[in-house]
Amino acid sequence: MARTGRRPGGxxxxxxxxxxxxxxxxxxxxxxxxxxxGIAGKAGxxxxxxxxxxxxxxxxxxxxxxxxxxxxxxxxxILEPGLDGIGERIVRLMVTIWDSAGDxxxxxxxxxxxxxxxxxxxxxxxxxxxAIFANVVKAIDADRPELRTGMVASQMAGLIMTRYLLKLPxxxxxxxxxxxxxxxxxxxxxxxxxxxxxSG
Amino acid sequence: MARTGRRPGGxxxxxxxxxxxxxxxxxxxxxxxxxxxGIAGKAGxxxxxxxxxxxxxxxxxxxxxxxxxxxxxxxxxILEPGLDGIGERIVRLMVTIWDSAGDxxxxxxxxxxxxxxxxxxxxxxxxxxxAIFANVVKAIDADRPELRTGMVASQMAGLIMTRYLLKLPxxxxxxxxxxxxxxxxxxxxxxxxxxxxxSG
DNA sequence: CGTTGAATTCAACAGTCGATGACTTAAGGA
DNA sequence: TCCTTAAGTCATCGACTGTTGAATTCAACG
Numbered sequence: 062m063a064r065t066g067r068r069p070g071g072x073x074x075x076x077x078x079x080x081x082x083x084x085x086x087x088x089x090x091x092x093x094x095x096x097x098x099g100i101a102g103k104a105g106x107x108x109x110x111x112x113x114x115x116x117x118x119x120x121x122x123x124x125x126x127x128x129x130x131x132x133x134x135x136x137x138x139i140l141e142p143g144l145d146g147i148g149e150r151i152v153r154l155m156v157t158i159w160d161s162a163g164d165x166x167x168x169x170x171x172x173x174x175x176x177x178x179x180x181x182x183x184x185x186x187x188x189x190x191x192a193i194f195a196n197v198v199k200a201i202d203a204d205r206p207e208l209r210t211g212m213v214a215s216q217m218a219g220l221i222m223t224r225y226l227l228k229l230p231x232x233x234x235x236x237x238x239x240x241x242x243x244x245x246x247x248x249x250x251x252x253x254x255x256x257x258x259x260s261g
Numbered sequence: 262m263a264r265t266g267r268r269p270g271g272x273x274x275x276x277x278x279x280x281x282x283x284x285x286x287x288x289x290x291x292x293x294x295x296x297x298x299g300i301a302g303k304a305g306x307x308x309x310x311x312x313x314x315x316x317x318x319x320x321x322x323x324x325x326x327x328x329x330x331x332x333x334x335x336x337x338x339i340l341e342p343g344l345d346g347i348g349e350r351i352v353r354l355m356v357t358i359w360d361s362a363g364d365x366x367x368x369x370x371x372x373x374x375x376x377x378x379x380x381x382x383x384x385x386x387x388x389x390x391x392a393i394f395a396n397v398v399k400a401i402d403a404d405r406p407e408l409r410t411g412m413v414a415s416q417m418a419g420l421i422m423t424r425y426l427l428k429l430p431x432x433x434x435x436x437x438x439x440x441x442x443x444x445x446x447x448x449x450x451x452x453x454x455x456x457x458x459x460s461g
Numbered sequence: 462c463g464t465t466g467a468a469t470t471c472a473a474c475a476g477t478c479g480a481t482g483a484c485t486t487a488a489g490g491a
Numbered sequence: 492t493c494c495t496t497a498a499g500t501c502a503t504c505g506a507c508t509g510t511t512g513a514a515t516t517c518a519a520c521g
Contacts, residue, residue: 075498075499090377091376091377093291093293093294093377094293094377096477096478096479097478097479097480098477098478098479106499106500107499107500107501108479108480109480109481109482109499109500109501110498110499110500112479112480112481113497113498113499114498117479117480118478118479118480172376173376173377175426175427176291176372176373176376176377176426177290177291177293177294177373177376177377182426182427182428185427186427186428186429186430189429190429190430194431207430207431207434208431208435208439208443210431211423211429211430211431211432211435212432212443212444214419214423214429214431214432215416215419215420215422215423215424215429215432215444216415216416216419216447217419218418218419218422218423218427219414219415219416219417219418219419219420219422220415220419222415222418222419222422223411223414223415223418224415226375226376226382227375227382227385227386227418228382228386229386229389229390229411229414229415230386230390230407230411231394231407231408231410231411231414232411232412232414232415234407235408235411236459238458238459239408239458239459242456242457242458242459243408243412243451243456243458244412244415246450247416247447247450247451250446250447251443251447256442256443257442258438258439258442258443259436259438259439259442275468275469296507296508296509297508297509297510298507298508298509306469306470307469307470307471308470308509308510309469309470309471309510309511309512310468310469310470312509312510312511313468313469317509317510318509318510
């Protein structure tokens with residue numbers, strides 16, 4: 062927070078315009094695909110100005126990746142009501158956010174970039190581990206909390222990937238309610254049900 | 262089939278060496294990240310030779326993406342035994358293939374490239390739809406077969422993404438048996454259990 | 462031997478990228 | 492008025508890209 066201090070919504074300042082253009086470009090094309098020239102063009106400024114404000118391309122990337130919402134403020138809303146129905150709450154929140162955010166969201170940029178950029182993958186891994194994993198693991202009241210959280214992450218990553226990035230027709234056409242009803246129970250089981258793991 | 266006619270294993274011919282290097286490069290860096298010069302270097306040839314054999318970079322990409330196994334020959338092995346235990350069979354097969362294939366496999370290349378390259382995304386979508394989706398959908402003996410198959414795809418995509426591409430520690434450390442026991446039932450439910458969808 | 466034809470290399474073109482440094486413009490304070 | 496400082500532009504550098512056409516090697520054939 063206290064970030065992007067000026068205007069809450071669009072921001073007409075030059076620096077904010079650059080950041081917005083950067084977010085859009087990184088989200089669409091990933092780190093490598095996005096170009097400083099393209100970002101500057103979309104922001105209506107000279108490419109040199111981007112360097113003037115943010116230094117290197119990598120620094121611009123991390124500046125643009127500042128999340129528009131605070132994970133530590135949305136997580137409690139999911140965890141606090143308790144483990145009952147938590148699976149469906151997770152799916153509904155994620156689908157709601159992504160359906161409304163379009164593609165211009167830092168998560169898409171991070172995911173796309175993390176597929177080919179080792180540094181972006183590390184950023185994503187560390188963020189996911191520190192800001193999300195740790196809190197979820199603590200809330201789990203069962204054995205193997207890390208494995209359970211990992212499986213939840215895998216299902217959520219797959220949902221996002223197939224619906225919003227790869228755009229598989231079957232997943233794009235599904236309604237939010239259908240996804241909640243279909244995938245919610247999976248997360249619920251990952252988080253609370255006995256696992257029946259191989260003896261070891 | 263009838264492809265890469267020469268040697269079944271490594272192939273020492275120059276063209277095969279180029280294809281191998283191309284697969285490795287595309288798998289590691291995606292379509293944009295991989296360079297013809299880098300591929301030629303790894304294959305020990307001049308960059309111009311790559312063009313001589315395969316034309317453009319895009320043609321080299323599709324040539325390198327010829328799958329090392331035939332989906333229509335491995336799918337029956339999963340579907341034929343019937344729906345009983347099909348969830349666990351799917352997970353075990355996927356994990357086995359990917360654990361042994363390392364990163365040098367066309368699927369990784371397609372997935373990585375599809376995240377940022379629209380053309381690669383279309384390739385992947387069409388392949389998945391035609392070679393896998395269609396057959397699985399036919400085998401399902403329940404309502405909403407497309408949605409069910411889509412959810413299976415989402416969980417499998419997420420498993421592959423978190424374990425092999427993003428390398429989330431919790432998913433990397435899990436043993437194949439643990440993944441089969443944990444995720445198998447999810448697929449089983451997606452494919453066979455009543456869905457309890459919202460009335461619509 | 463000379464010749465053919467394929468396999469392969471060399472050198473270069475045209476383009477794009479990130480980045481740099483010098484330059485201009487405008488504003489504000491003393 | 493002079494100075495300082497930030498905002499912004501311009502031209503350019505060096506590196507790397509995909510691609511091309513001419514030149515070269517080299518084995519096989521007659």
